[in-house]
């Protein structure tokens with residue numbers, strides 16, 4: 193009998209959990225491509241949401257029951273059924289919490305604004321302020337509650353039920369107001385769209401606890417879960433689509449199943465490159481340096497101390513106008529090694545990085561499939577480490593990660609010195625140094641210091657480049673050096689990157705040197721989204737083309753077999769809204785003319801004569817404006833095209 197009651201008790205929560213999961217699933221499945229997609233989405237969400245909601249529901253009900261609400265509330269209820277003292281105590285409790293929270297915020301701001309924003313200073317201040325304010329709140333609570341009770345006695349209908357309902361409204365409304373008016377504007381761009389479905393799930397689950405027929409929800413939920421499991425094995429492409437496009441269902445997919453295993457069940461036809469006739473397959477070394485704006489490096493007229501980079505440029509091809517596809521690492525790096533515009537690179541933001549859709553084939557994978565030894569020497573665990581599961585290290589047979597630049601360069605050098613392989617080599621190194629240029633120095637106080645500190649970080653990156661070049665002198669490879677994006681140093685009101693698409697943030701160095709590479713300057717515009725076809729071309733393979741590649745090879749410009757034209761070449765860049773990027777900006781460069789569209793507003797610049805983009809030319813060059821607008825529209829339209837078969 194007791195077992196039956198317990199089962200019935202928990203069945204209520206199970207039904208409610210299913211109803212909640214179903215609601216969240218339906219919300220996310222809106223806009224799905226067809227019934228299978230929609231039901232599978234619901235199934236994946238239910239796999240994770242049902243157990244969570246079930247356990248939470250049981251715990252919450254257990255806690256409420258343990259409080260024995262009737263007995264607890266009884267002493268507060270007066271003869272007329274009102275409970276003003278209960279209302280008073282709840283108000284006093286909420287006010288005390290708000291007081292502690294506000295004083296901690298003010299204390300932190302006070303300490304931070306006095307120029308000592310150090311974790312220890314803030315922590316110490318908060319540690320002193322919190323107990324003082326909490327003690328005051330406790331001492332003041334009894335008299336305050338008594339006084340408030342007297343006032344509230346005059347308010348009618350203050351039954352316990354109404355008091356709790358009112359308190360719930362007060363808390364939810366207060367938190368929402370605080371969030372939208374105070375917290376959100378201070379935090380900047382935040383991706384919180386994914387929180388809607390869980391909120392709806394929780395709300396429906398709570399409501400469903402009071403509805404005795406909610407157990408019926410088990411039937412469709414079980415069917416959806418069964419279909420999701422079927423899809424995992426029979427429809428891996430669909431499952432990866434869901435993973436990439438739906439926040440909650442995607443989380444469920446990667447937590448319940450192994451993404452790499454799903455990838456294993458997808459057949460990639462013919463991604464291994466075809467060798468070009470009679471072509472040699474030289475070693476290729478790709479060095480991407482984080483946060484380098486071209487104009488601060490010597491080959492582009494900059495004053496940073498970069499002897500290794502300068503000597504590479506002195507014997508190779510220097511691309512005057514190379515553009516990164518975005519202004520933040522997690523968008524541009526995947527785009528560069530996949531060969532697609534950032535908007536076509538599906539994935540999920542994890543930490544500061546992007547977990548890319550497993551269906552993409554990365555440059556290193558193509559090189560490995562082409563018979564190359566592949567190695568990666570990377571700065572950052574969060575981007576290339578095994579635990580982050582970003583997929584960005586796929587194809588790199590040998591991988592070493594070290595956040596300390598000198599150590600990383602040393603590892604690469606040692607590995608190269610010990611390497612005894614007859615196979616051609618593809619090595620990719622990502623140098624982080626300039627990204628943290630403010631951390632290695634004091635906080636810059638003026639433009640001169642800002643430029644100096646930044647240039648010093650470029651010099652540190654160059655020393656790493658120099659170290660890696662030492663063992664490569666034996667058998668020179670083709671070396672490609674570029675950056676994932678630039679850095680505003682005050683231009684257009686911006687102190688860093690990830691904020692706009694002006695040249696300071698996306699005009700990057702691009703230098704290629706080595707066997708078969710001409711010694712020249714290339715005036716034509718190129719994009720680093722062209723790297724995949726270009727590197728394959730340089731390695732002696734037919735550069736890939738088609739729906740899964742946006743870039744085009746510029747190897748001919750590097751070899752000097754085609755003369756570049758300063759009024760030719762197209763580069764497209766875009767900002768994708770996510771945790772630290774406001775999105776809403778796209779740009780296109782066509783042979784020195786650059787159109788930036790920010791929040792629907794156009795601005796046209798002639799970057800050949802106005803590289804800092806100070807004069808909007810849209811009024812006086814309507815024909816150019818129309819041409820670039822059409823070109824931009826074409827690129828944006830291509831975004832909708834799936835890169836997958």
Ligand SMILES: [Zn+2]
Nearest residue numbers: 482483521676
């Ligand atoms: Zn970066």
